[in-house]
Amino acid sequence: MIWGHEVRTLQPCGSENAFWVQLPEAFKQPVSNLTSEPYQPMYAEVFGYLEPTAAGFAEQYPAQFVVTEVNMVTAENPNRCEQPTRPDRAFGNEPFWNATYNEQKVTFTQMSQEAQEFTVKELEQDLTQTRVDYNSGSLTIDKQICRDSMGDSLYGASSSLEVNGKTFKGCSTLSNQADQELYxxxxxxxxxxxxxxxxxxxxxxxxxxxxxxxxxxxxxxxxxxxxxxxxxxxxxxxxxxxxx
CATH class of the missing domain: 2.60.40 (Immunoglobulin-like)
Structure with a gap:
């Protein structure tokens, strides 16, 4: 993805084509702040829909992609198209921690420690929040802008994980599993x-x-x-x- 004044484009992985991109208002300035030079390429995972382009800079593109939800945008390394599929997860720094989750279990890891698995008791989800409850605590994910404290990355959700009375704060991403192959x-x-x-x-x-x-x-x-x-x-x- 490139986000500038005259060029705002999203180029699908493996393609030579690009779409004009429209970001939610809340993400425009934070995304601009990620880059250190004009029109710097970034890697993005986003959800949205395609529609005809409007007059102006956008009209030279086949369509514009209207972003409705941001999974992640990063300026650290734009060449991430070949990365493996990852599950839904929450993560944070200082201290480093990571948690993957699904309807059955939450797997929690900290640096230099063995992974802990917790059986999910209840999973509640609405348009703005996901909450996963288990015996030792809970994982709450809120849809709001989250900035990586140790890198040039933005995420579309924050996370708060509680384990045995201790709270870990961080960001969250959905799985990067591609859409069903309909082509x-x-x-x-x-x-x-x-x-x-x-x-x-x-x-x-x-x-x-x-x-x-x-x-x-x-x-x-x-x-x-x-x-x-x-x-x-x-x-x-x-x-x-x-x-x-």
Whole structure:
């Protein structure tokens, strides 16, 4: 991700394409403060949706990505696309601690100490907070900006973990598991012999090709795609060209 005045872009891992990006107002200045030079690349994990671009600097891009939730943004090392999948976790410094969690257990570790596992008694979750209760304490995660005390990283959630009467403060991230792999090519032939082929690429760029039975030139429309909450796929075309 690049966040500047004339360039505000999000480039999916493994792609040469980029989308204009819109951050929530609360994150704009904190993200700007992470960088030490203009238009410095950063690594970001974000949630949101795609929509058509507006006039101005954004209109040269195929779409704009509207961020609704930030998992993490870091200027420390932008080359993190190849990192392994990690679980939901909470963590902090001074002292260093880390906790992974799911519906069954919480695994808590401190530097130079053996991991401790706690069986989850109750897990409550709403739009702004997650609370995990276990016999030795609780883990509370609040959706609010959290700054790494020892690095140039921002997170979208803070954490507070209690173990045997002791409290640990830090940040939290959701798993970096990628979305379900829906990309590929889908074809349908209509009654008049026209074949429509929709190609969904991993970076959310789409191509719709119309091949005609009468030998006319193919027509290709380019755009973007995204999965909707109802399980359907939405493809939006923003440009087209005829091919021989």
């Amino acid at each position: 590929g090519s889908y074809a349908q032939t209509q009654d008049d012999g026209t074949t429509i082929t929709l190609t969904l690429k991993p970076d959310h760029i789409s191509e719709t090709r119309y091949s005609y039975a009468d030998g006319s030139n193919d027509v290709t429309e380019n755009g973007y795609w995204q999965s909707l909450t109802n399980g359907k796929i939405e493809a939006t075309n923003v440009s087209y060209q005829a091919k021989s």
